[in-house]
Amino acid sequence: MTGVAPAETHYQVLGLEPRATGEQIEKSYLFHLGLYGEEALATYSLLDADELREARARVQEAFETLRDPVRRYEYDVANGFVSAGALVVPFPTPAAPNPARPPAASVARPAALGVPPEAARVRHAPQVLPDPVDGAALRRFREERGVSLRDISLVTKVGVRYLEYIEADRHALLPAPVYLRGFLQEYARVVGLEPRRTAESYLAGVPRDS
Amino acid sequence: MPGPVPLPASRPRRQIWSVGGGKGGIGKSVLTASLGWQLARMGKRVILVDADLGGANLHTCLGLRNPDLTLGDFIRRRAERIEEVLSDTGMSGLRLVSGASDFLGAANIKHPQKVRVLNRIRSLDVDVVLMDLGAGTSFNIVDFFLASDLGVLTVVPEPTSIENGYRFIKSALYRRLRAAASSIEARRVLDSALDQKNAQGIRSPLDLLAVIEREAPEEVEVLRNEIGSFHPRFVVNQVRDEADVAIGHQLVAACARHLGVKATYAGYVHYDDAVWKAVRQRRLFMTSAPASRAAEEVRQLARGLLLGESLALRW
Numbered sequence: 001m002t003g004v005a006p007a008e009t010h011y012q013v014l015g016l017e018p019r020a021t022g023e024q025i026e027k028s029y030l031f032h033l034g035l036y037g038e039e040a041l042a043t044y045s046l047l048d049a050d051e052l053r054e055a056r057a058r059v060q061e062a063f064e065t066l067r068d069p070v071r072r073y074e075y076d077v078a079n080g081f082v083s084a085g086a087l088v089v090p091f092p093t094p095a096a097p098n099p100a101r102p103p104a105a106s107v108a109r110p111a112a113l114g115v116p117p118e119a120a121r122v123r124h125a126p127q128v129l130p131d132p133v134d135g136a137a138l139r140r141f142r143e144e145r146g147v148s149l150r151d152i153s154l155v156t157k158v159g160v161r162y163l164e165y166i167e168a169d170r171h172a173l174l175p176a177p178v179y180l181r182g183f184l185q186e187y188a189r190v191v192g193l194e195p196r197r198t199a200e201s202y203l204a205g206v207p208r209d210s
Numbered sequence: 211m212p213g214p215v216p217l218p219a220s221r222p223r224r225q226i227w228s229v230g231g232g233k234g235g236i237g238k239s240v241l242t243a244s245l246g247w248q249l250a251r252m253g254k255r256v257i258l259v260d261a262d263l264g265g266a267n268l269h270t271c272l273g274l275r276n277p278d279l280t281l282g283d284f285i286r287r288r289a290e291r292i293e294e295v296l297s298d299t300g301m302s303g304l305r306l307v308s309g310a311s312d313f314l315g316a317a318n319i320k321h322p323q324k325v326r327v328l329n330r331i332r333s334l335d336v337d338v339v340l341m342d343l344g345a346g347t348s349f350n351i352v353d354f355f356l357a358s359d360l361g362v363l364t365v366v367p368e369p370t371s372i373e374n375g376y377r378f379i380k381s382a383l384y385r386r387l388r389a390a391a392s393s394i395e396a397r398r399v400l401d402s403a404l405d406q407k408n409a410q411g412i413r414s415p416l417d418l419l420a421v422i423e424r425e426a427p428e429e430v431e432v433l434r435n436e437i438g439s440f441h442p443r444f445v446v447n448q449v450r451d452e453a454d455v456a457i458g459h460q461l462v463a464a465c466a467r468h469l470g471v472k473a474t475y476a477g478y479v480h481y482d483d484a485v486w487k488a489v490r491q492r493r494l495f496m497t498s499a500p501a502s503r504a505a506e507e508v509r510q511l512a513r514g515l516l517l518g519e520s521l522a523l524r525w
Contacts, residue, residue, distance in 0.1 A: 031459070035460045035463055035464065041368075042460035045369070
């Protein structure tokens with residue numbers, strides 16, 4: 001019956017704060033892989049083979065969730081790591097429900113490292129973003145939230161230059177959509193926008209041939 | 211002559227540190243001797259106590275012959291005052307209570323004798339009393355550990371040593387909980403927990419708290435606080451690479467998550483030929499090889515322990 005407190009969050013499993021950066025998540029993951037390795041000195045006499053496997057699976061699950069901005073955002077919202085009170089609708093809601101479209105994105109207070117707490121506490125009037133969203137709208141939203149590009153870059157490891165290209169709609173300088181999508185999702189999560197919806201909306205406005 | 215000046219209130223009070231480890235041959239005595247030497251070097255008044263009754267050799271680590279009077283003589287009242295069994299080490303500020311040189315095994319020391327030793331040690335007018343505990347996890351050894359202000363737990367990066375390290379933590383902690391528990395039910399649970407194959411499946415302090423919660427719920431708070439105030443400090447000795455260094459962090463994480471014990475990582479010392487050469491010559495490597503990596507790491511360790519600092523993972 002030895003083991004782990006049952007209801008641990010992904011953050012607790014990795015020994016992290018909910019504001020952990022992508023780099024911290026990665027490093028903690030590698031540390032815990034070592035901690036629960038097959039022959040790990042520190043755990044082999046505390047845990048049996050099943051418990052070790054279970055511990056590894058738990059670490060893996062936490063990592064897979066937290067390293068993906070979309071899944072992490074959903075997890076954070078579901079577990080109260082972003083305040084539900086701050087949720088607003090940033091994109092125009094279609095007049096009639098359109099089954100071809102994903103549900104309207106929601107937005108939360110930034111939960112990222114580097115965001116000044118005062119800025120995070122400011123009450124924001126619901127703000128409607130255009131859809132497709134362009135760089136200028138993203139930038140206004142971000143500035144309103146008091147998050148700097150440097151903040152985003154620190155947390156996500158996406159270079160400030162690429163974040164500037166996104167906000168300036170310099171599509172020709174941006175990487176291929178498969179990478180850009182990831183950048184946009186990270187950007188969105190940090191400023192408190194729903195990552196999947198935001199990335200899709202932005203990509204819809206990027207000309208195909210650029 | 212002016213009268214005695216009251217000491218400023220900020221003067222740190224005397225501290226008892228102990229160095230345990232559960233397993234023999236992991237460099238506890240050399241580590242204790244070199245830590246004591248370094249603390250004296252830093253201007254502290256230090257007394258080393260060789261509490262390894264039955265296997266005492268701290269004096270040899272310091273290059274001393276076995277002194278005439280030892281802790282064994284004090285325990286058997288051949289010496290009435292503990293000061294009588296103190297000897298100089300040749301290092302200013304560093305004195306030694308040598309261990310028993312005869313067959314007084316640790317198991318033979320009775321409780322009142324232990325109390326007398328601890329009380330007299332507490333009364334010594336010094337800055338740090340540093341006790342070298344013997345191998346093993348018997349009550350006599352963990353009692354000295356529990357009576358200390360700071361308990362260092364030495365391990366080397368080997369399975370047997372780490373197993374014994376965990377065993378040491380459990381023995382010490384359960385001993386402490388046993389003393390804190392007031393009801394018969396709680397004591398019964400604690401006694402059974404010491405048996406590795408106990409029927410209730412208690413394998414860790416976390417399990418133990420769960421059983422106490424069921425059997426003697428009124429005691430949970432007290433015992434939880436006892437566990438919360440138990441802070442062993444790991445020193446990983448004889449490391450050879452970065453992976454060995456990382457073991458200290460893993461031990462801290464494993465203690466927190468799987469034992470519910472808040473340990474810290476005080477530091478590590480590399481395996482170093484300079485150390486065994488010094489041991490062979492019955493010298494302390496702090497003096498024979500002060501530029502060695504091990505000597506520098508002991509200096510860092512002493513500084514960190516004095517300041518209450520520990521190594522933390524930087525993520």
